[in-house]
Amino acid sequence: MCDTCGCNITPGNEHLVRGDGRLVKTDEGREAVTVLQSLLSENDHQAAHNRTHFDRHGVLAVNLMSSPGAGKTALLEATIEALGAAYRIAVIEGDLETENDAERIRARGVEAIQIATGSACHLDAHMVHTALHQLDLDPVDILFIENVGNLVCPASFDLGQHRNITLLSVPEGDDKPAKYPVMFRAADLVLLTKTDLLPYLTDFRPERAERYLRELASESPMLSLSSSSGESMEDWLTWLRSEVAAQRERIRQGATLRPAIQPDGIRLHSDASAGHAHTHGHQHAHGVAHAPGGEG
Amino acid sequence: MHELSVCIALMQQVERIAQEHDAGRVERIVLQVGPLSGVEAPLLEHAWPLAAAGTLAEAAELVIENAAVKVECTQCGAVSEVAPNRLLCASCGDFRTRLVSGDEMLLASLELSQMNSQPVQQQCV
Numbered sequence A: 001m002c003d004t005c006g007c008n009i010t011p012g013n014e015h016l017v018r019g020d021g022r023l024v025k026t027d028e029g030r031e032a033v034t035v036l037q038s039l040l041s042e043n044d045h046q047a048a049h050n051r052t053h054f055d056r057h058g059v060l061a062v063n064l065m066s067s068p069g070a071g072k073t074a075l076l077e078a079t080i081e082a083l084g085a086a087y088r089i090a091v092i093e094g095d096l097e098t099e100n101d102a103e104r105i106r107a108r109g110v111e112a113i114q115i116a117t118g119s120a121c122h123l124d125a126h127m128v129h130t131a132l133h134q135l136d137l138d139p140v141d142i143l144f145i146e147n148v149g150n151l152v153c154p155a156s157f158d159l160g161q162h163r164n165i166t167l168l169s170v171p172e173g174d175d176k177p178a179k180y181p182v183m184f185r186a187a188d189l190v191l192l193t194k195t196d197l198l199p200y201l202t203d204f205r206p207e208r209a210e211r212y213l214r215e216l217a218s219e220s221p222m223l224s225l226s227s228s229s230g231e232s233m234e235d236w237l238t239w240l241r242s243e244v245a246a247q248r249e250r251i252r253q254g255a256t257l258r259p260a261i262q263p264d265g266i267r268l269h270s271d272a273s274a275g276h277a278h279t280h281g282h283q284h285a286h287g288v289a290h291a292p293g294g295e296g
Numbered sequence B: 001m002h003e004l005s006v007c008i009a010l011m012q013q014v015e016r017i018a019q020e021h022d023a024g025r026v027e028r029i030v031l032q033v034g035p036l037s038g039v040e041a042p043l044l045e046h047a048w049p050l051a052a053a054g055t056l057a058e059a060a061e062l063v064i065e066n067a068a069v070k071v072e073c074t075q076c077g078a079v080s081e082v083a084p085n086r087l088l089c090a091s092c093g094d095f096r097t098r099l100v101s102g103d104e105m106l107l108a109s110l111e112l113s114q115m116n117s118q119p120v121q122q123q124c125v
């Protein structure tokens, strides 16, 4: 992949890989090779490819992350209820074992692809790629990817989404951003969920949760809602509508968007990613056509 | 958690580079892993032997360099070393900072030993 295109070479590390800096003989006669590749560069390339799929089909892709049971599927159900008539929604569900979440979505008349991750505790870009080729993306406005319930590793794997949302449910406690900085730093939007429980869990202070988030140098909005009672859903729906509009505008301008936090691999690619083509060794032998420029 | 899958991806990367250089053995692998990368160095070290077993990196020394978390303040310009969950400017206290190091997750370099004396290919990274 990048080993041939050199797109991980940046002005900052170029001196290491050009000329004499490239290979150095050590005392023991070994050869030292400077690499400077993200440990997840393979995943990052697949993610960029997924993002191209989404953009070509005019889809806004949103990755939902949270601890187990924070209310991701309930949020999707309530969102489908509210916006299902205005937008065409599809869902990719990541779960260790069951089809339960996908069935809950299908019961609302929305297409859902279940990825059974087996023992994997996160989704990666390859799994999402396999799933997205089971979907007809053309009629889709918003694709939600419900990640595996886990506040740790899903944050490290770019899936090709445009936006990351991290849910924090009231029963979990307001200090979760301080305990899981990697996850909360990755959020373009933090959703405080299950706010109908605030009267019972009185030591949860929304303003304290927000302060912990700001201490991660995050300027991302934090919105509150309850999927059960329906309270404060409107702020979230407004955010989502504006994201769909923003994605349509980007597509008009031939632009794309990555989530707020860019892992190293992406950062190292940012200068070169527009300028080179990759072959990723897979054929698009599936129902969806990929004629260049023929989609939108 | 996901450290084993990271190690397997790393192993594939290492094998490819070793092949490109006609190396017979990988002697040393240097990673840079920051506290905000989402990868835990001790878990990587633990998972590594599983991924490396039976490969040409089986006996390699795995060196993990742990970069400090540093932020640059967008308001006053100060650069400060901070805790991973308190990325505030140490000088003026503002939260509007930019992370300058601490989230890296890189394969930095490799040391290879040759099985033969062919010249090494230069064009690939």
Ligand SMILES: Nc1nc2c(ncn2[C@@H]2O[C@H](COP(=O)(O)OP(=O)(O)OP(=O)(O)O)[C@@H](O)[C@H]2O)c(=O)[nH]1
Pocket: A066, A067, A068, A069, A070, A071, A072, A073, A074, A075, A101, A148, A149, A150, A193, A194, A195, A196, A197, A225, A226, A227, A228, A229
């Ligand atoms: N009180 C209350 N309960 C909620 C709310 N949203 C979800 N729940 C409950 O929380 C539990 C978990 O909700 P899910 O939507 O399945 O959570 P999830 O994040 O999708 O869970 P996993 O996919 O297993 O990680 C269910 O029993 C829901 O009924 C809410 O707004 N208020």
Ligand SMILES: [Mg+2]
Pocket: A072, A073, A074, A101, A146
């Ligand atoms: Mg769920």
Ligand SMILES: [Zn+2]
Pocket: A001, A002, A005, A006, A007, A008, A276, A278
């Ligand atoms: Zn590349």
Ligand SMILES: [Zn+2]
Pocket: A049, A053, A129, A284
């Ligand atoms: Zn594809």
Ligand SMILES: [Zn+2]
Pocket: A120, A121, A122, A153, A154, B001, B002
């Ligand atoms: Zn994982």
Ligand SMILES: [Zn+2]
Pocket: B073, B074, B075, B076, B077, B078, B089, B090, B091, B092, B093, B094
């Ligand atoms: Zn400052």
